[in-house]
Amino acid sequence: MQEGYYLDPYQTRLDTHVVRHRDGGVVLADTLCYPQGGGQPGDTGTLTLADGTALPIENTRRDPESGDIVHFLPENAQFPPSGTAVTVDIDWARRHRHMRMHTCLHMLSEVLKYEVTSGNLTADSGRLDFNLPEGEELDKDDIEARLNRMVDEDRPVVMKMIPSAELITQPDLIASMALPPPLDKPDVHLVEIQGVSLEPCGGTHVRSTAEVGHMVVRKIENKGKRNKRVVVAFAQQD
Numbered sequence: 001m002q003e004g005y006y007l008d009p010y011q012t013r014l015d016t017h018v019v020r021h022r023d024g025g026v027v028l029a030d031t032l033c034y035p036q037g038g039g040q041p042g043d044t045g046t047l048t049l050a051d052g053t054a055l056p057i058e059n060t061r062r063d064p065e066s067g068d069i070v071h072f073l074p075e076n077a078q079f080p081p082s083g084t085a086v087t088v089d090i091d092w093a094r095r096h097r098h099m100r101m102h103t104c105l106h107m108l109s110e111v112l113k114y115e116v117t118s119g120n121l122t123a124d125s126g127r128l129d130f131n132l133p134e135g136e137e138l139d140k141d142d143i144e145a146r147l148n149r150m151v152d153e154d155r156p157v158v159m160k161m162i163p164s165a166e167l168i169t170q171p172d173l174i175a176s177m178a179l180p181p182p183l184d185k186p187d188v189h190l191v192e193i194q195g196v197s198l199e200p201c202g203g204t205h206v207r208s209t210a211e212v213g214h215m216v217v218r219k220i221e222n223k224g225k226r227n228k229r230v231v232v233a234f235a236q237q238d
């Protein structure tokens with residue numbers, strides 16, 4: 001199965017066919033829908049049949065057992081049988097906001113170089129939780145200014161796929177990453193914000209930091225003695 005969301009996150013339409021049904025959804029021969037995971041929601045969109053019937057894709061998730069990407073359809077929908085030709089259109093406005101927010105969270109984890117304990121995003125906001133040294137405080141205005149400086153620098157964001165066997169021979173590169181890359185698969189997916197960071201990530205990102213757009217720090221919450229939650233949102237809610 002080609003998983004187009006990784007190879008080209010800007011592709012919004014794909015002609016493919018139904019392979020099988022699975023727990024309230026359909027598995028397709030190929031897809032470009034991002035399956036919910038890594039704090040990013042699954043894609044929504046439309047599945048259109050040759051006769052013009054349009055079925056809403058309500059969510060996309062990976063089946064943990066088979067690894068299949070399942071496109072969830074409404075309960076009362078008539079599921080197209082296996083072999084049916086379909087066109088997938090993703091809800092691009094929503095996905096693009098996910099891509100901008102996801103890229104912003106990589107930038108935030110560089111602005112605040114602390115251990116990240118969790119993260120999550122929607123089309124409107126994103127958050128990371130950090131473990132800080134005791135007594136350390138965060139400055140909302142400073143975080144915002146540094147994020148927006150990175151936006152103004154218009155740095156290219158590049159996806160890379162490196163064979164695990166090759167990466168293992170570069171311990172310095174591995175050591176430079178904020179997270180250890182998973183080396184149990186043939187290839188490691190990396191995202192590089194040029195001049196800023198290189199991290200393992202299989203998610204969807206925009207092409208440059210300028211495309212993220214200006215951000216605001218909506219709030220900083222205490223989630224424990226050392227844990228702080230930083231919530232960011234788009235400055236322009238268009």
Ligand SMILES: [Zn+2]
Nearest residue numbers: 102191201203
């Ligand atoms: Zn990412």
